[in-house]
Amino acid sequence: MADASTLRALDAVKALAFIGDLSMGQPTDHSLRTSWLAARLAVAAGYDAAQCDIVKEVSLLRWSGCTANAAEFSAMLGDDVGGREAMLAMRPGWGGVAEAQGRLDATITPLAQIHCEVSGDIARMLGLEHATQTALRHIFETWDGGGTPNKLAGARVPETVFLVVLAGDLEILSRTYGLDAAQTMIERQAGRRYPAGLASLVCAQAADWLAELDRHDAAARDEALDALPIHQHTAPEIIADVIDLKLPWMAGYSRRVAETAADCCACLGFDDAVRHRTYLAALIHGMGRMAVSNAIWNTPGRLSSAAWEKVRLVPYWTARAGKQIGALARESEIASQAYERLDGSGYFRGATGGMLSDEARVLAASASWVALRSARPWRAALSVDEAAALLKEEAAAGRFDARPVDALLNAGRDDYTPSAERAKPAARSGLLSPREAEVLRHISQGASNKEVAKALEMSPSTVRTHVESVFRKLECSTRAAATLKASTLGLI
CATH class of the missing domain: 1.10.3210.10 (Hypothetical protein af1432)
Incomplete structure (x- = not known):
């Protein structure tokens, strides 16, 4: 931010x-x-x-x-x-x-x-x-x-x-x-x-x-x-990055939701306090995802009733985090409303319009907008027009607040990338070469060397050389560590 x-x-x-x-x-x-x-x-x-x-x-x-x-x-x-x-x-x-x-x-x-x-x-x-x-x-x-x-x-x-x-x-x-x-x-x-x-x-x-x-x-x-002597402050994005490491295809997702939600708050004229709370809530809204196995998250098609029940409890666990982390209690409560809908069809509470704050409404719309525009194992990323049509349909049906939806679509039609992401090219270009950054973005999302080679039209040996160079420059030896460090440095 x-x-x-x-x-x-x-x-x-x-x-x-x-x-x-x-x-x-x-x-x-x-x-x-x-x-x-x-x-x-x-x-x-x-x-x-x-x-x-x-x-x-x-x-x-x-x-x-x-x-x-x-x-x-x-x-x-x-x-x-x-x-x-x-x-x-x-x-x-x-x-x-x-x-x-x-x-x-x-x-x-x-x-x-x-x-x-x-x-x-x-x-x-x-x-x-x-x-x-x-x-x-x-x-x-x-x-x-x-x-x-x-x-x-x-x-x-x-x-x-x-x-x-x-x-x-x-x-x-x-x-x-x-x-x-x-x-x-x-x-x-x-x-x-x-x-x-x-x-x-x-x-x-x-x-x-x-x-x-x-x-x-x-x-x-x-x-x-x-009483622990941990007096310094840190960037809250590290929590989001650790959350997203669980599923390779989620790399950078929580940051993108947070930046999108913060931009949406600004477009709607909300003050800095609201924008700040919404940003933090978006960063941590996936905490409860840890309670669900990757096998469920990677399931193509319709989930079983038992699996769906576990997914419905994700925001419950996020809400529980606030009880344990006092300083994030308010943000955790907002974060736990990311999957609620104005008509009561969301989860886990089945909350309706009057129960949802402005921050929760912005977060819900922003998370959906970013998710629709992101690739998943069972589908490709939707185009801007396809995602916009679905979001508008949901708003017309009374599930999303039309105000944040309109703000998101008006700001995101020509340039989907949030403001903080648009500010990163200089950071990206310093430590890694453009080709290395491309390779890193692919491997951070779980692609094998062969898959990267096919996507970027290069030989597997060349990909391996780039990966080794990335590891050396980032001073790490595993892909997960490279992903975490690259996210923190603004390289992906």
Whole structure:
């Protein structure tokens, strides 16, 4: 946005923790509870206050990279959300997990590399300590060297990793199987997944810690988190970029909706406060999408009733985020109305006209306008005229407010690209060559090297050379990390 909206980095961390928990099939307070338990373990292990803060940060951002490999997990397990939930609960009888374990080196290691690189980059973008970044880049390593992606062992792994993993295991396993079973499962992993001494410490204190945690309400946990020394501000667009990583064909979508909605507010003469709220709400309106597996999002044709019910709950989860991220409560409420319609035919509330604010009306129309003009796995992008005709039809039927629809169509007929996107060519041309930028835009949307070669009429080897050059210039090693960094730099 032209006025450079910012957000407290701590609130961005809370939002990313919420997104990560949904993506991993966990309750939305899993990372918060893990952070509390990890801090308790750190104190018991003799850590000082500054080290405990690092442990809390790593706990909250542990799953921040999980949207980056959701497509690959979906291809491997069929259900990226349910499959990862089963893996975290150590359910060996679940077929998908057994298959995943059997293909560890061939499949899991590359996925771990994607996750670790992206989560480490997110911590860097948020301005967090180097120790936080390093721990996140090694979060799947184990004490015995059997972890991923680098097979580090013992003291070569930051001890913060073991503290966070142990706390996470205790939270998940005690909730799933009960305390006694959780202690037994942790003891079995001692000396392998984490150091035996730390595992013994957890098992000895687990009952007291869990009882104390259960006595603490959400407000008390928030107060403890607010004491974290994360005082800087960050661009809220990082949340949108992480959301969009889940589905390659959604790359840049949330930013485009936000810019379109902000421009629409300006066209309608709304003041800066309304424009700012609408912009932020548009950036985060896809948070609830994390709760739905990629297999459903990629389904061509009509969804089953069960799948459609999960999709209908997407804005519900977005609304729930506001309850957990106090600073974004108002924006989350607006964001959760992105799929409501004036005639009550939308979801999840079935709200009608009088219940929808100006911000919600602009967001709903803007999200639809951008979606219609964007390619999806089951259809090509609609032309301006085709999208305009559909939007006008919806407005005439009483589903959209005609005012934002008219503003969108009047502003977007000749130039669909929002103002902030029109300002980016100079940024694009500095770091990457025009051809590299073209290749990056294609691979960021999930295209293979062969598909890029066909689309851009070049050889696969030439595409590979461009990809290697992009990785080198952006200082990354995976496509997901390149996409995230390029979005942040305004290169795509």
